[in-house]
Amino acid sequence: MRVVAGLCLLLFSAPVLAQHEKEGEKSKNPAIGNPQAIEAGRKLFANGCAACHGAEGQGGRGPNLRAQVFWHPLDDDTLYKAVQKGVGGAMPPANLPEDQAWQVVAFVRSLTAPAAENPAPGDIANGEKIFWGAAGCSNCHRVRGKGGMLGPDLSNAGMRALPDLWDSVVDPDADGALGYRAVTLTLKSGQTLKGVARNRTNYSVQLQDAQGNVHLVAMEDVTDMTIGRGSPMPKNYATRLSKQEVNDLVSYLSRLTVRPADATTKK
Ligand code: HEC
Ligand code: HEC
Numbered sequence: 041m042r043v044v045a046g047l048c049l050l051l052f053s054a055p056v057l058a059q060h061e062k063e064g065e066k067s068k069n070p071a072i073g074n075p076q077a078i079e080a081g082r083k084l085f086a087n088g089c090a091a092c093h094g095a096e097g098q099g100g101r102g103p104n105l106r107a108q109v110f111w112h113p114l115d116d117d118t119l120y121k122a123v124q125k126g127v128g129g130a131m132p133p134a135n136l137p138e139d140q141a142w143q144v145v146a147f148v149r150s151l152t153a154p155a156a157e158n159p160a161p162g163d164i165a166n167g168e169k170i171f172w173g174a175a176g177c178s179n180c181h182r183v184r185g186k187g188g189m190l191g192p193d194l195s196n197a198g199m200r201a202l203p204d205l206w207d208s209v210v211d212p213d214a215d216g217a218l219g220y221r222a223v224t225l226t227l228k229s230g231q232t233l234k235g236v237a238r239n240r241t242n243y244s245v246q247l248q249d250a251q252g253n254v255h256l257v258a259m260e261d262v263t264d265m266t267i268g269r270g271s272p273m274p275k276n277y278a279t280r281l282s283k284q285e286v287n288d289l290v291s292y293l294s295r296l297t298v299r300p301a302d303a304t305t306k307k
Contacts, residue, residue, distance in 0.1 A: 069120075069142045069146075071142040071145065071146040072116060072142075072145070073149075073150075073153070073158055073159075075159050077142070077143045077146040078143075078150045078158070080140070081143035081144045081145070081146045081147025081148070082147050084136070084144050084147070085147050085148070088136075088144075089144070092131070096151075097151045097203075102130075102131060105148055105151055105152075106151045106152060106201070106203060106204075116145055116149065119145045119148060119149065120142065120145050123141050123144050123145060123148075124136065124141050150202065151201060151203055152201050153201060154199045154201065155198050155199075155200060155202040155205055155293070156198030156295065156296075156297045158202060160292075160294050160295060161202070161291055162284065162287035162288040162290065162291035163288045164291045164292050165292075166288040167285075167287075167288035167289040167290070167291045167292030167293070168292045170285055170288060170292075171183075171292055171293075172187075175280075175285075175289065176274075177289070180272075181193070181194045182194065182195070183296060189252030190220075190248070190249075190250050190272065191236075191272075191273060192220070194296055195298055196296065196297055196298045197293040197294070197296045198293065198294050198295055198296045198297040199297060200293075202290065205290045205294060206290050209277050209286055209289060209290065210277055210278040210286060211278070212271035213271050219236075219237075219238055220236045220237075220271060220272060221236060221269075221271075221272070222235075222237075222267070222268030223235060223237040223245065223265065223266065224265070224266045225264070226263050226264035226265075227257070227261050227262060227263065228261050228263055229261070233247050233255055233257070234249065235248050235255075236248050236272060237267060242259065243258065243259050243260075244257060244258050244259060245257050245259065245265070
């Protein structure tokens with residue numbers, strides 16, 4: 041009985057898989073992930089879409105195209121149709137020549153696609169140097185087991201979208217910094233603990249210090265607590281670093297991914 045059921049499943053699932061693969065191929069337009077097409081799309085977007093969706097796709101009269109506003113992220117073909125034909129009565133059709141419409145789709149896609157899938161916009165090696173040197177990023181961030189413990193591990197930063205990475209560097213408060221508020225605790229014993237609040241309830245605080253040690257402290261042992269309002273990450277990188285340097289840093293971050301060893305490309 042089991043054997044027969046298994047066989048049926050096999051017979052039925054094989055053609056379905058083949059069909060899916062074919063559809064996947066069909067929707068992959070050469071503009072997607074192509075830096076020239078994305079740049080061209082950025083200009084078209086500025087002219088025809090930014091008035092409603094914001095210059096960087098952050099939203100306005102039309103929805104934010106960077107946050108996951110869609111329960112199911114739109115595939116490229118659906119995006120193409122939305123651009124060309126409009127959406128409901130609220131968004132007018134663009135009616136662009138086919139190649140230009142695909143450039144717009146490539147740009148919109150780049151707002152949410154993992155940065156690792158797109159060519160790096162700047163100098164990766166220089167970004168690496170800045171990260172481990174002058175900017176002091178590695179005092180707080182770890183990459184593949186090296187670096188500081190106060191901020192999140194960035195070994196897989198390349199899975200974030202490029203505009204997200206950019207914002208994380210120049211506008212650390214943008215993402216709310218939940219789980220990483222700076223906190224100082226004074227305990228009944230007289231001891232002071234400094235770090236980030238990874239978790240907090242009415243009864244306890246889980247404080248992680250700069251060495252990565254996690255202290256679970258009961259509120260009944262605390263005499264004083266100061267919690268920072270935003271991210272403990274320095275907020276002056278936008279002025280401390282040149283635009284080119286941020287570009288290089290983001291390029292370095294975009295290459296950081298945790299993948300099986302055989303898929304990792306050596307520099
Ligand atoms: C006049 C304002 C306006 C302009 C111009 C405009 N949009 Fe929109 N767009 C909207 C509104 C409003 C919605 C939401 C419609 C709805 O959900 O009914 C929307 C929805 C979308 C969606 C989501 C579609 C979906 O199915 O969820 C995408 C993607 C989009 N717009 C991309 C673009 C692009 C790319 C351009 C430029 C070619 C553009 N829009 C131009 C107002 C605009
Ligand atoms: C004083 C410690 C500190 C320094 C220095 C620092 N960061 Fe951060 N960083 C944090 C903390 C804490 C967070 C988490 C809170 C937040 O999202 O801002 C964070 C968040 C991030 C994120 C988002 C990660 C995620 O998973 O959400 C990125 C990317 C990042 N930092 C990059 C950098 C880069 C690049 C530098 C150097 C230019 C840097 N950081 C310097 C502490 C630091």
